[in-house]
Amino acid sequence: MATKNKAAWIRAKHDKPLQVDTALPPAPGPGEVVIRNAAIAINPIDWKIQDYGFLVEHYPTILGEDVAGIVQDVGPGVMRLRKGQRVIGNVHGLDNGNPAQGAFQLLTTAEETYMSPIPESLSFERAAVLPSAISTASSALYSKANLALPFPSLEPKPSGKTIVVWGGASSVGSTAIQLATASGVTVLATASKKNFEYVRSLGASKVFDYKDPSVVDQILSSLIATSCAQFLGSVEEILGLIDRPETDADFVGVLDAVSTDETIACWKTILHRFENARAVVTLPVPAGLDEFFKVTSVEIHLLDSRDKDARDAVWRDYVPTALATGKLQAKPEPIVLNGGLEMIQTAMDRHKAGVSAQKVVVQL
Numbered sequence: 001m002a003t004k005n006k007a008a009w010i011r012a013k014h015d016k017p018l019q020v021d022t023a024l025p026p027a028p029g030p031g032e033v034v035i036r037n038a039a040i041a042i043n044p045i046d047w048k049i050q051d052y053g054f055l056v057e058h059y060p061t062i063l064g065e066d067v068a069g070i071v072q073d074v075g076p077g078v079m080r081l082r083k084g085q086r087v088i089g090n091v092h093g094l095d096n097g098n099p100a101q102g103a104f105q106l107l108t109t110a111e112e113t114y115m116s117p118i119p120e121s122l123s124f125e126r127a128a129v130l131p132s133a134i135s136t137a138s139s140a141l142y143s144k145a146n147l148a149l150p151f152p153s154l155e156p157k158p159s160g161k162t163i164v165v166w167g168g169a170s171s172v173g174s175t176a177i178q179l180a181t182a183s184g185v186t187v188l189a190t191a192s193k194k195n196f197e198y199v200r201s202l203g204a205s206k207v208f209d210y211k212d213p214s215v216v217d218q219i220l221s222s223l224i225a226t227s228c229a230q231f232l233g234s235v236e237e238i239l240g241l242i243d244r245p246e247t248d249a250d251f252v253g254v255l256d257a258v259s260t261d262e263t264i265a266c267w268k269t270i271l272h273r274f275e276n277a278r279a280v281v282t283l284p285v286p287a288g289l290d291e292f293f294k295v296t297s298v299e300i301h302l303l304d305s306r307d308k309d310a311r312d313a314v315w316r317d318y319v320p321t322a323l324a325t326g327k328l329q330a331k332p333e334p335i336v337l338n339g340g341l342e343m344i345q346t347a348m349d350r351h352k353a354g355v356s357a358q359k360v361v362v363q364l
């Protein structure tokens with residue numbers, strides 16, 4: 001039976017506003033699922049592509065990475081999902097150039113490996129904030145080329161490791177804090193003061209105001225004190241060793257969810273003090289930076305090859321049960337816009353205007 005589909009198309013470089021028009025009804029290939037989208041979320045990359053005209057080579061196409069909805073059809077070899085199930089999915093039309101895998105349409109094709117069922121208690125609008133943040137955080141935290149943390153578990157054991165998440169109130173930061181905590185890792189995070197309680201509620205053990213000029217000193221003091229406390233346990237000894245950060249074998253590094261010149265300047269000062277620590281950025285590594293620091297970028301496309309084990313440990317083994325048991329929260333808070341595909345351009349403009357511990361979601 002033919003099923004009608006519609007999409008919010010970007011027809012050419014810099015094309016604005018998006019145009020709602022018919023789209024091909026997708027047919028699922030091996031390992032693929034067709035989702036009837038109930039809600040989609042906006043990511044910074046969507047309005048950046050429209051404004052700057054980069055990344056996409058072939059137009060017209062369909063943007064969007066995050067969907068929540070109901071499984072309409074399953075392709076050969078799909079084992080974990082069935083028709084009628086409520087799900088979320090992170091889709092990769094931007095990486096593979098296939099408009100069928102864009103989120104901004106009524107019916108999207110998704111790979112089962114980047115999907116999870118969601119519980120009845122979780123609305124589609126809330127659930128839609130998670131998918132691309134899950135994949136991004138998985139690459140940053142678990143890839144051997146990045147922070148290489150232990151995989152998350154429902155009953156984590158303390159690993160003795162510590163990381164800093166710069167931008168804990170961002171979408172990527174919010175999920176990364178929750179996953180790292182589920183890996184038994186201590187998380188120090190930065191955020192605006194108004195978001196301290198929010199970031200603590202995700203599992204961060206300490207939160208620092210990134211607008212405070214002494215934020216780097218505060219984090220360094222905390223890292224050094226944590227390290228010394230693990231070795232010695234006495235305040236006097238800690239104070240005596242405060243200038244010997246090289247004793248810290250357990251500070252793994254920084255996940256910079258924001259990755260601007262300003263945030264990079266901050267963690268560079270921190271990394272100077274810790275020989276083995278590294279940083280992961282969510283944007284391309286600035287030229288030359290990796291000559292002086294151990295710094296790498298998240299690479300979601302490598303979750304299909306080099307980092308398959310990390311992808312499966314998170315998307316297959318952790319997320320479904322963690323959502324069902326409430327251990328993984330669908331955060332940050334959605335700003336929900338009604339109005340279907342026609343509302344997506346407004347939603348992109350709303351995200352571009354700035355969000356704080358929020359993600360813009362469109363109800364379809």
Ligand SMILES: NC(=O)c1ccc[n+]([C@@H]2O[C@H](COP(=O)([O-])OP(=O)(O)OC[C@H]3O[C@@H](n4cnc5c(N)ncnc54)[C@H](OP(=O)(O)O)[C@@H]3O)[C@@H](O)[C@H]2O)c1
Binds near residue numbers: 259
């Ligand atoms: N490479 C990839 O595959 C990939 C995937 C996803 C995202 N990204 C990139 O990752 C970045 C983050 O995306 P997102 O969706 O997570 O962003 P977002 O949620 O839109 O980020 C907004 C948040 O950033 C925080 N922030 C802004 N400046 C900050 C600073 N100087 N220090 C600390 N926090 C700061 C704000 O915190 P307060 O509200 O507390 O001030 C705000 O809550 C974007 O550049 C995006 O393009 C890359």
